[in-house]
Amino acid sequence: MGAALEVAGLSVVYGAAIEALDQVSLAVPEGGFVALLGANGAGKSTMLKAISGLLRFENGRVRAGRIVFNGEPIAGLPSFALARRGILHVREGRFVFPTMTVEENLEAASFARGKRTPQAPRRVYDEIFGYFPALARRRSSQAGYLSGGEQQMLAIGRALFAMPELLLVDEASLGLAPKIAAEIFSILARINAERRLSILVVEQNVSLALRHAAYGYVLESGKLVQEGPAASLMDRENLSKRYLGGQAAAHASP
Numbered sequence: 149m150g151a152a153l154e155v156a157g158l159s160v161v162y163g164a165a166i167e168a169l170d171q172v173s174l175a176v177p178e179g180g181f182v183a184l185l186g187a188n189g190a191g192k193s194t195m196l197k198a199i200s201g202l203l204r205f206e207n208g209r210v211r212a213g214r215i216v217f218n219g220e221p222i223a224g225l226p227s228f229a230l231a232r233r234g235i236l237h238v239r240e241g242r243f244v245f246p247t248m249t250v251e252e253n254l255e256a257a258s259f260a261r262g263k264r265t266p267q268a269p270r271r272v273y274d275e276i277f278g279y280f281p282a283l284a285r286r287r288s289s290q291a292g293y294l295s296g297g298e299q300q301m302l303a304i305g306r307a308l309f310a311m312p313e314l315l316l317v318d319e320a321s322l323g324l325a326p327k328i329a330a331e332i333f334s335i336l337a338r339i340n341a342e343r344r345l346s347i348l349v350v351e352q353n354v355s356l357a358l359r360h361a362a363y364g365y366v367l368e369s370g371k372l373v374q375e376g377p378a379a380s381l382m383d384r385e386n387l388s389k390r391y392l393g394g395q396a397a398a399h400a401s402p
């Protein structure tokens with residue numbers, strides 16, 4: 149199985165001095181489901197922003213290393229060009245247009261892939277509503293009135309609407325009830341299996357992420373400190389205690 153994404157020796161700085169990532173390497177196989185774990189400030193979001201071209205909006209830059217997508221180097225390309233190639237980033241914070249309906253939010257996302265996307269809108273809506281029945285029920289509601297879980301589903305749905313080849317998801321479970329967070333991860337796993345969509349998730353809820361991902365990486369203060377198949381990481385009992393801090397340990401549920 150080839151790699152959809154390969155990051156090699158990536159170092160990222162913000163401004164002149166703050167080093168957020170220090171020579172980090174990771175890979176997402178084609179059709180793979182990979183989790184990037186770590187405590188607050190470990191550099192997880194920075195990794196996703198480096199991959200999707202969002203660093204430049206925060207005065208960040210790649211200082212060293214390579215990012216290769218489908219065999220081509222992509223570091224430094226602008227985010228719109230990366231979206232057209234199929235890299236879609238669901239940012240932390242569930243960005244949706246609050247005064248637009250669910251359907252309008254989805255439709256607005258179709259621009260992300262530009263002219264290259266052959267649109268078959270009805271079919272695409274149906275597919276997304278098939279994955280997220282909760283959204284289907286609220287398709288004509290304003291997004292601002294949705295629950296947190298529904299807004300997260302909509303944020304993911306918007307990325308799917310742009311027909312990604314690599315989906316980056318930052319802290320999908322943050323602030324959601326455990327049952328809703330679990331539901332969202334089950335849906336991501338189903339999309340990964342059925343559409344062979346490559347997925348890289350960032351999570352503080354270690355057990356939730358490792359239940360669905362096949363492989364995991366752990367960052368600590370910008371450095372990669374652990375990696376392995378999800379089952380083996382889950383077995384390392386003090387993983388959360390050593391690298392993820394009290395908050396993550398508190399998150400972890402059986």
Ligand SMILES: Nc1ncnc2c1ncn2[C@@H]1O[C@H](COP(=O)(O)OP(=O)(O)OP(=O)(O)O)[C@@H](O)[C@H]1O
Pocket residue numbers: 162163166167168186187188189190191192193194195206207352
């Ligand atoms: N825009 C920015 N400007 C300067 N420093 C930043 C910026 N964004 C992040 N940092 C710093 O880079 C480091 C990594 O931050 P990052 O947001 O990637 O961590 P994270 O693992 O996503 O944390 P969290 O779990 O809190 O979301 C931190 O030290 C943070 O303070």
Ligand SMILES: [Mg+2]
Pocket residue numbers: 192193194240318
């Ligand atoms: Mg983050």
